[in-house]
Amino acid sequence: MSNDTVSFGFKQVERGAKQGLVRRVFDSSARRYDLMNDFMSLGVHRVWKDITVTKANPRPGARLIDVAGGTGDIARAFLDRADAAQARRGGDSAEAVVADINEAMLRSGLKRGGRDRLSWATANAECLPFASEIAHAVTIGFGIRNVTNRDAALKDMHRVLKPGGRFVCLEFSRPTSRALARVYDAWSFNAIPKLGEWIAKDRDSYQYLVESIRKFPPQHVFAKELEDAGFARVSVTNLSGGIAAIHTGLKL
Numbered sequence: 001m002s003n004d005t006v007s008f009g010f011k012q013v014e015r016g017a018k019q020g021l022v023r024r025v026f027d028s029s030a031r032r033y034d035l036m037n038d039f040m041s042l043g044v045h046r047v048w049k050d051i052t053v054t055k056a057n058p059r060p061g062a063r064l065i066d067v068a069g070g071t072g073d074i075a076r077a078f079l080d081r082a083d084a085a086q087a088r089r090g091g092d093s094a095e096a097v098v099a100d101i102n103e104a105m106l107r108s109g110l111k112r113g114g115r116d117r118l119s120w121a122t123a124n125a126e127c128l129p130f131a132s133e134i135a136h137a138v139t140i141g142f143g144i145r146n147v148t149n150r151d152a153a154l155k156d157m158h159r160v161l162k163p164g165g166r167f168v169c170l171e172f173s174r175p176t177s178r179a180l181a182r183v184y185d186a187w188s189f190n191a192i193p194k195l196g197e198w199i200a201k202d203r204d205s206y207q208y209l210v211e212s213i214r215k216f217p218p219q220h221v222f223a224k225e226l227e228d229a230g231f232a233r234v235s236v237t238n239l240s241g242g243i244a245a246i247h248t249g250l251k252l
Helices: 015-041 044-055 073-089 103-110 150-160 178-199 203-215 219-228
Strands: 005-008 011-014 063-067 095-100 118-122 135-141 161-172 232-239 244-250
Touching: 011 015, 015 044, 044 073, 044 135, 044 161, 044 232, 044 244, 063 073, 063 150, 073 095, 073 118, 073 135, 095 103, 103 118, 135 150, 150 161, 150 219, 161 219, 178 203, 219 232, 219 244
Parallel strands: 063 095, 063 135, 095 118, 135 161
Antiparallel strands: 005 011, 161 244, 232 244
C-alpha cells in the first residue's frame, strides 16, 4: 500500500485529502452528533465516557486537554469531578481545554453553554498549539481513528503531557467474541447508516463511521502504537465485550 494514500472508511484516498474529508463528515453531523451517539450506542456511550473520565484522574489543580473533544462532554465531566474533589479537600481549581479541528463541532459545544475554566481551541491533533509538558491528562474520545497520521498525533499528545501525566483514549474497537462480532456487524452496517439517514439526514457520514471503525487496528496493535510513541505502562480496558476499549498510558 502506498505511503501516499490512507484509508477513509473502506476507500483509499490521497493522504493530504483525508483531513478535509473528515472535516466535511463532522461539519455535516455536528448538529445531531450527541443525539446520534445516544441512538447508536443505546446510551451506553455515556457509561464509557464516565469510565474514561475516571481514568483521567480528575482532581483539584489538574489541567486536561481533551483532543478531538467535539461538544465538550468529557471535559465538562472532568471539571465537575475535579470541582467535587476540590469542595471536599480544597486545593486549586482544575482547568480543561477542548481541542478539535472541526469548528462546527466546537460551535455545537459552545451552544450548550459556557463553563468556568473551560476553553476551546481549533487544533489539529497532529500538531497541537500548546507548549510542552503543560497537561496532567490528555483524553481523546472516538477521535483517534479519524486522524491522518496516528503516530504524529500520539507523539504530540505525549509531548504536551507533564511527566507523570496520563493519556486516556476511548475508541471503538474489536469485539472479543465471534458471536458478539456477528451481532455487532449486523447492527453497525444495517442500522447505523439508516439511523443517520432518518435522524441526522446524513447517511454517508454514518456509513463512513462504521467503515472507519472496521479499519481501526485491534486492541493489541494500537497498544503497541502507544508504546512506540513513548507511553509507558500501557493498558487496555475492554468495554461492552470489546465494542469499545480504553487505552491508557503514562509519560514517565
